[in-house]
Amino acid sequence: MNFSLKKVTRLSGRQASIYAVVLAGESQTVFEQFMAEYQADYRAELKDIVGRLQVIGHTTGARQNFFKEFEGKFGDLVCALYDDPDRKLRLYCIRFGGDFVILGGGGPKDVAAWQDDPNLAYNAQLMITVAKQLHERFKEGDLRWTADFKDIQGDLTFKEEEDE
Amino acid sequence: MNKETINKRPSVLDELLDEITPLESRKTEDRMLIAARIADLIKAKGWTKKYFADEVVRQQPSVVSKWLSGTHNYTLETLTEISFALGITLAELMREKEQALVFKSSFAVTGLSGMADRRFYGGGPIPSHPDGPIPSHPDFNHMTALAVNPGSAGIVDWQEHLTPDKATIGLMTVPHHGSHEWQALGNAFWTGNIQVLHPKKKRPEDHERNYALKA
Numbered sequence: 001m002n003f004s005l006k007k008v009t010r011l012s013g014r015q016a017s018i019y020a021v022v023l024a025g026e027s028q029t030v031f032e033q034f035m036a037e038y039q040a041d042y043r044a045e046l047k048d049i050v051g052r053l054q055v056i057g058h059t060t061g062a063r064q065n066f067f068k069e070f071e072g073k074f075g076d077l078v079c080a081l082y083d084d085p086d087r088k089l090r091l092y093c094i095r096f097g098g099d100f101v102i103l104g105g106g107g108p109k110d111v112a113a114w115q116d117d118p119n120l121a122y123n124a125q126l127m128i129t130v131a132k133q134l135h136e137r138f139k140e141g142d143l144r145w146t147a148d149f150k151d152i153q154g155d156l157t158f159k160e161e162e163d164e
Numbered sequence: 165m166n167k168e169t170i171n172k173r174p175s176v177l178d179e180l181l182d183e184i185t186p187l188e189s190r191k192t193e194d195r196m197l198i199a200a201r202i203a204d205l206i207k208a209k210g211w212t213k214k215y216f217a218d219e220v221v222r223q224q225p226s227v228v229s230k231w232l233s234g235t236h237n238y239t240l241e242t243l244t245e246i247s248f249a250l251g252i253t254l255a256e257l258m259r260e261k262e263q264a265l266v267f268k269s270s271f272a273v274t275g276l277s278g279m280a281d282r283r284f285y286g287g288g289p290i291p292s293h294p295d296g297p298i299p300s301h302p303d304f305n306h307m308t309a310l311a312v313n314p315g316s317a318g319i320v321d322w323q324e325h326l327t328p329d330k331a332t333i334g335l336m337t338v339p340h341h342g343s344h345e346w347q348a349l350g351n352a353f354w355t356g357n358i359q360v361l362h363p364k365k366k367r368p369e370d371h372e373r374n375y376a377l378k379a
Contacts, residue, residue, distance in 0.1 A: 010181060035176040043180075050180045051192040052234060060196050065203050065213075065232035082233035 001129050005102060005156040011050070013058030017150040020103045021130055024159075030126065031091075034105040038089060042108070045089045049081060053103075061098035069095075071114070071124060076131040078124070083109065090120060092127045094134070099149040102130065133158045196234035198243075201257065203232050205250050220249045 002024035008031070011018040020029035028036070035046055056062050065082075071092060072078025081091045091106040104127040107119040114120035137143045143154035174182070184192075206216050217228040230236050231246070247257040 008177070010177060032176060035180065039176055039180070047180050047184055047188075048192070048235075050177060051184050051189060052196065054181065054189075055193045055196045055234075059193055060200050060234070063200055063203065063234075065199060065229070066196065066234045082229075082235055084230055084233065084235050087235075 001126075001133075002157075002159045003130060004158065005134075005152075007151075008103065011053045011057045012150075013054075015059060015061035016057050016099050016101060018053060018057050018101050018103060021126070029103070030105040030123075031103040034091065034107070034123075038107070042089050045087055048087075049089065049091055052081065053101075056101065062095050062101045063098055064095075067093065067095050072128040072131060076128060076135065078127045078131050080106070090114075092123050094127055094131050097149065100152075102127075102134075104130065130158075192234075195236060195238070198238060198258070199232045199234040199236065202246055202250075205252070205257070209250065216249070221245060 004022045004024070005019045006022050006029055008018045008020050008029070020031040022029045026033070035050075039046055052066070056066060060066070067079040068082055069079045071080050072094075077094050077096060079093055079095050081093060083090050088108040088110070089106060090109040092104040094102040094104075096102075105123040107117070107123065109117070109120060111117045111120070114124045134143070137154070137158070143152050143156075145151075146153055203213075206213065209216075211220065213228055213232065214225055217223050217225040221228065231238070231242070236242075243257060244254055247254045250257065
């Protein structure tokens with residue numbers, strides 16, 4: 001999968017940086033597509049999601065309790081922004097400690113497990129793939145954290161043939 | 165159609181953020197800050213979330229997860245229950261955690277005229293004197309500024325120059341860093357909440373810390 005990472009400046013702040021995945025050939029991030037798709041039917045929930053993300057970036061940092069962990073493979077840090085039972089929209093992310101979050105996409109969650117919903121399965125798998133490639137590039141030493149752990153130094157464009 | 169038109173259209177994210185009223189924003193922030201405060205207090209007790217749920221408040225772990233998620237709309241009853249379980253008062257629960265914040269400032273004083281609308285060179289947190297907070301009104305003489313004789317050898321911590329309002333004393337002027345009049349008075353370290361800073365004893369390891377340390 002070919003993709004890149006882009007900083008979401010309005011959500012990022014002193015406490016955490018928030019990035020989003022851009023798939024190759026797309027002008028919008030997956031997160032922007034997610035918002036565009038559900039803004040009509042789930043506007044209140046989307047407002048709540050972006051409001052919380054803004055507080056995470058500027059005030060609290062990406063605390064563990066604000067996310068549902070272990071949504072991906074073991075140790076890959078794929079998680080979802082906390083969604084209580086009354087809410088429907090699920091947003092998949094990758095959380096690197098309290099300082100750095102990568103947003104993916106998501107959708108309404110009416111099933112017990114994401115594997116049972118094609119849209120959620122696609123978005124969860126997408127973040128699992130992003131996490132895998134990102135971790136590999138870190139392991140190879142091509143990516144490094146900045147001193148404050150709020151940004152990544154190195155090439156944030158990923159092409160399948162390069163990483164496999 | 166063109167790039168310009170496309171660029172001028174606000175993104176969905178901008179639209180959504182702009183729709184959030186200041187009150188809604190405050191509510192979200194407070195919910196998340198209270199959740200963070202409770203999580204910190206549980207951690208400080210050495211409890212796990214599960215232990216807190218099972219043994220302390222005797223609730224389902226999912227209920228405690230919701231409390232700590234930053235989405236829960238706490239009732240007074242729930243907050244009282246949590247503060248009771250933590251062995252603190254409700255007021256203590258709501259109190260903002262004192263940040264382990266260290267601020268360092270180097271600056272110069274060369275005169276006693278003019279208005280210092282910035283508290284000191286380079287800006288930063290607003291200090292308050294132990295005798296009371298220093299208001300931010302520019303007309304308020306917030307510091308007793310002492311002119312420093314350029315010839316004197318005295319390197320003085322500026323915290324010694326902070327006093328409450330003395331309207332008869334002139335304000336401090338702080339020249340541009342590049343000015344030839346610039347003369348460093350030394351470093352000052354302050355710790356505490358950002359609004360109420362207290363002078364901190366200088367420690368050798370503080371010398372390189374010119375940033376706020378995370379709690």
